[in-house]
Amino acid sequence: MASRKRVFDLLRTIDRVSCQCPAHGFRGNFQVSYETPVLDYAFEIKSSTVRYGIGVTREVGQDLVNFGVKNVCVMTDSNLVSLKPVKEVLNSLTKNGVNYKVYDKVRVEPTDTSFKDAVDFAKKGKFDSFVAIGGGSVMDTCKAANLYYSDPEADFLDYVNAPIGKGKPVNVRLQPMIAIPTTSGTGSETTGTCIFDFEEIHTKTGISHSALRPILAIIDPLHSMTMPEKVANYSGFDVFCHALESLTAIPYNERGPAPSNPALRPTYQGSNPISDVWARFCLQVIQKYFSQSVYNADDLDARSFMHLAATMAGVGIGNAGVHLCHGLAYPIAGNAKTFVPKDYGKDPMIPHGLSVVMTAPAVFRFTAASDPEKHLEAANLLGADITGKKKADAGAVLADTILKYMQKMKIENGLAELGYTKEDIPSLVKGALPQFDKQRLLQLTPLPQSEEDLSTILEESLTVY
Ligand SMILES: NC(=O)c1ccc[n+]([C@@H]2O[C@H](COP(=O)([O-])OP(=O)(O)OC[C@H]3O[C@@H](n4cnc5c(N)ncnc54)[C@H](O)[C@@H]3O)[C@@H](O)[C@H]2O)c1
Ligand SMILES: [Fe+2]
The missing domain is CATH 4.10.910 (30s ribosomal protein s13; domain 2)
Known part of the structure; x- marks a missing residue:
C-alpha cells in the first residue's frame, strides 16, 4: 500500500x-551505527532441535538417559493415553530404565484452570524433565507445567502476556522438555508459546518466552496415522493459516523499534527470508497432500508430508509470527457456546484450526494491498492460476483460493454456523483487542487496522460461501 x-x-x-x-x-x-535505529534491521531464527523420521519415537528413552535425567513427567490427554503414540513413548522409557509418572488430564483447548491442574500435578512430583505426547493442547499444557514447576513461587499472571498478565521475562531455569506432536498441527513443538483460554474474559491468551521452547521435538509421522478425520482437517487448516500469516506478516525490517539490546528482540519479528522458505514449502505441501491426508487416512506419504509441514510452519511462525486470523480466532474460540465438533468429545468448543480459518478469506482480502505480489504468489503456491492477474486482484484471488479449500474440506459456512450472530461482533472485537496490543500481534499485521476494520472482517466472515 x-x-x-x-x-x-x-x-x-x-x-x-x-x-x-x-x-x-x-x-x-x-x-554500522551504535545508535538504536527506528526500525529493526535484523532478524534471528530460533527453534527446538527437530528430529524427523518414521518410528523415531523409539529413541526418546535413550534421549532422556543421554540428558542424565531420572524422573520424567509425561503429559498427554485422556484420549491419547490409550492409543499407540503414548504406548510407544512409555515402552521406550521402560526399556531404557527411565522412571516416569503420567498426567493424562490435559484439557483439549486448555484453560487457565486446566493449566493450573497440570501445574499442581507437576509440583507434587520431583521431576527433572518433561515429555509431552499429543497435540497443541498437550504440548502447551506441558510448557506451562514446566514453567510454574520451575518457579513455584510465581503468581500465574506474572508470565501471562501483557496486557492481560504482567508478561514477565522467564529468568528461572526450566527442566528439559521433549515434545512429540500427534496432530499436524500447531507447530507448538518448536515454539516458546503456550496458549490457553482465560475463562474470566472468554478469550485466549498465552505465555511467550524462548525459555519455554522444548529442547527436542521428535516428529514421528506414524503418530499422525491415528488422527480422526476432523482433527486432521481442522489442525491442517491451522498449518494453512500459519504459513499464510507468517508469509504475509509485516516484513521484519518494517517493524520497529529496533531493540536497544539483542536480548530484547521480540520472539515474533515479522516475515523474513528464512521463515518465508518454511511457509512456501508448507503451501506447496498443502496443495499436494492436504485433502489426501484428511480423506485417505492410511496414506502414509500424505500424512507424513503434512506432519513435517506442521513442524516447518511452526518454525516459520515461531519467528515470523502470525497476525489477524489468529488474533481474531482467540475470542471466536473463547466464546464458543453451542458448536460441538465431531471427533473432539461432547462439550461445545471451536477447535483452534477452525476458529483461525473462519476469517481467512476476509483477512487476506484486507491485507492484500500491503504486498499484492506476495498474496498472488501464495495463491499460486496453493494451486491458483494467476496468469494475467493484476495487483488489484490479489485479495480476491487469494480469498477465492482459500474458499475453494474450505469448501472442498467441508468447513462450516462461516461464524453463523458456529453459533454467532451480528450482535456478537462488538464483543468479539473487544475480545480481540488485547491480542493487538503492541506486545503481540498488532506489530505483525501488515497494515494498520482500526476496530471498524476488525468488525468488517468479522461481519464478512458470518457467512463465507
Ligand atoms: N503453542 C503454539 O505455538 C500453538 C500454536 C497453534 C495452536 N496452539 C494451541 O493448540 C491447541 C490445539 O491443538 P491441536 O489442534 O494440535 O489439537 P488438540 O491437542 O487440541 O487435540 C484435538 C483432539 O485430537 C485428539 N488427537 C490428537 N492427536 C491424535 C492422534 N494422533 N490420534 C487420535 N486422536 C488424536 C486429542 O485427543 C483431542 O481430542 C489449541 O489450544 C491452540 O490454541 C498452540
Ligand atoms: Fe495456530
Missing part, C-alpha cells in the same frame, strides 16, 4: 540521514 510504504521510506530516510559520518551512517543494509 503506497501510503504505508511512504511512511516506512520516510522513517528509513530519517534514520539514515540522522548521522552521515562513516562511523554512524547506514550504507544499504549494512548497519
Whole structure:
C-alpha cells in the first residue's frame, strides 16, 4: 500500500540521514551505527532441535538417559493415553530404565484452570524433565507445567502476556522438555508459546518466552496415522493459516523499534527470508497432500508430508509470527457456546484450526494491498492460476483460493454456523483487542487496522460461501 510504504521510506530516510559520518551512517543494509535505529534491521531464527523420521519415537528413552535425567513427567490427554503414540513413548522409557509418572488430564483447548491442574500435578512430583505426547493442547499444557514447576513461587499472571498478565521475562531455569506432536498441527513443538483460554474474559491468551521452547521435538509421522478425520482437517487448516500469516506478516525490517539490546528482540519479528522458505514449502505441501491426508487416512506419504509441514510452519511462525486470523480466532474460540465438533468429545468448543480459518478469506482480502505480489504468489503456491492477474486482484484471488479449500474440506459456512450472530461482533472485537496490543500481534499485521476494520472482517466472515 503506497501510503504505508511512504511512511516506512520516510522513517528509513530519517534514520539514515540522522548521522552521515562513516562511523554512524547506514550504507544499504549494512548497519554500522551504535545508535538504536527506528526500525529493526535484523532478524534471528530460533527453534527446538527437530528430529524427523518414521518410528523415531523409539529413541526418546535413550534421549532422556543421554540428558542424565531420572524422573520424567509425561503429559498427554485422556484420549491419547490409550492409543499407540503414548504406548510407544512409555515402552521406550521402560526399556531404557527411565522412571516416569503420567498426567493424562490435559484439557483439549486448555484453560487457565486446566493449566493450573497440570501445574499442581507437576509440583507434587520431583521431576527433572518433561515429555509431552499429543497435540497443541498437550504440548502447551506441558510448557506451562514446566514453567510454574520451575518457579513455584510465581503468581500465574506474572508470565501471562501483557496486557492481560504482567508478561514477565522467564529468568528461572526450566527442566528439559521433549515434545512429540500427534496432530499436524500447531507447530507448538518448536515454539516458546503456550496458549490457553482465560475463562474470566472468554478469550485466549498465552505465555511467550524462548525459555519455554522444548529442547527436542521428535516428529514421528506414524503418530499422525491415528488422527480422526476432523482433527486432521481442522489442525491442517491451522498449518494453512500459519504459513499464510507468517508469509504475509509485516516484513521484519518494517517493524520497529529496533531493540536497544539483542536480548530484547521480540520472539515474533515479522516475515523474513528464512521463515518465508518454511511457509512456501508448507503451501506447496498443502496443495499436494492436504485433502489426501484428511480423506485417505492410511496414506502414509500424505500424512507424513503434512506432519513435517506442521513442524516447518511452526518454525516459520515461531519467528515470523502470525497476525489477524489468529488474533481474531482467540475470542471466536473463547466464546464458543453451542458448536460441538465431531471427533473432539461432547462439550461445545471451536477447535483452534477452525476458529483461525473462519476469517481467512476476509483477512487476506484486507491485507492484500500491503504486498499484492506476495498474496498472488501464495495463491499460486496453493494451486491458483494467476496468469494475467493484476495487483488489484490479489485479495480476491487469494480469498477465492482459500474458499475453494474450505469448501472442498467441508468447513462450516462461516461464524453463523458456529453459533454467532451480528450482535456478537462488538464483543468479539473487544475480545480481540488485547491480542493487538503492541506486545503481540498488532506489530505483525501488515497494515494498520482500526476496530471498524476488525468488525468488517468479522461481519464478512458470518457467512463465507
Ligand atoms: N503453542 C503454539 O505455538 C500453538 C500454536 C497453534 C495452536 N496452539 C494451541 O493448540 C491447541 C490445539 O491443538 P491441536 O489442534 O494440535 O489439537 P488438540 O491437542 O487440541 O487435540 C484435538 C483432539 O485430537 C485428539 N488427537 C490428537 N492427536 C491424535 C492422534 N494422533 N490420534 C487420535 N486422536 C488424536 C486429542 O485427543 C483431542 O481430542 C489449541 O489450544 C491452540 O490454541 C498452540
Ligand atoms: Fe495456530
